[in-house]
Amino acid sequence: MLNTEDFIKRLEIILEYYGLNASTFADKIGVQRSSLSHLLSGRNKPSLDFVLKILDVYPEVDLYWILNGKGSFPESASTVSDQPALPQTENLVGPSLFDGIEPQTETPTDIPEKKPEAMLPKTYTQAGIDKIVVFYQDGTFMSYVPK
Known part of the structure; x- marks a missing residue:
């Protein structure tokens, strides 16, 4: 069972480490300020969603x-190094996919530069754009309709 008092102490350590006040921290992880206030005062217990939001924004936790x-x-580097390492290529069976390929040291100059309009299929440039919708990671979106 989660000890709420100890959780609050660890949460305060995170706030101090990043130099944040409670309201800024709540905004960054995407929770209501009052929710964080109730949690810090001991009135409410942290939900799984709350903990996951902290881990999403602050992967060092x-x-x-x-x-x-x-x-x-x-999270220290020793914690990461305790995880099993990926196998090295010499341990794999068969030849490497990159055997015999020399690394490219120069950028090719014979490739013509393409303009964005040239990369679009003709059907899109002829039909015109009706609406552009941008989706953000926080679940919000913005819609743009050209005149």
Whole structure:
């Protein structure tokens, strides 16, 4: 079971480490300021969604450390090195995909520069653009309609 008092202490360590006040931290992780205030005062307990938002914005925060105090913050290089390494290419069976390929040292100059209009299919440039929608990672979007 999660000890809320200890969780709040670890949360305060994160705020101090990044030099943030509670309202700025709440804005950065995408929660309401009042939610963070209630959590810091001990009125509410942290939800899984709250913890995941912290880990998403601050990947240096170790999940086990913030939940139960085990591990370290910020996540040390030794924690990362404890994970099994990827196999080296000499351990793989068969020839390497890149055997016999020399690295390119110069940029090719004989490739003509293409303009963005030339890369679009003719159907799009002839039909015109009706609307452009930009989706952001936080779930919001913006719509642009040319005149």
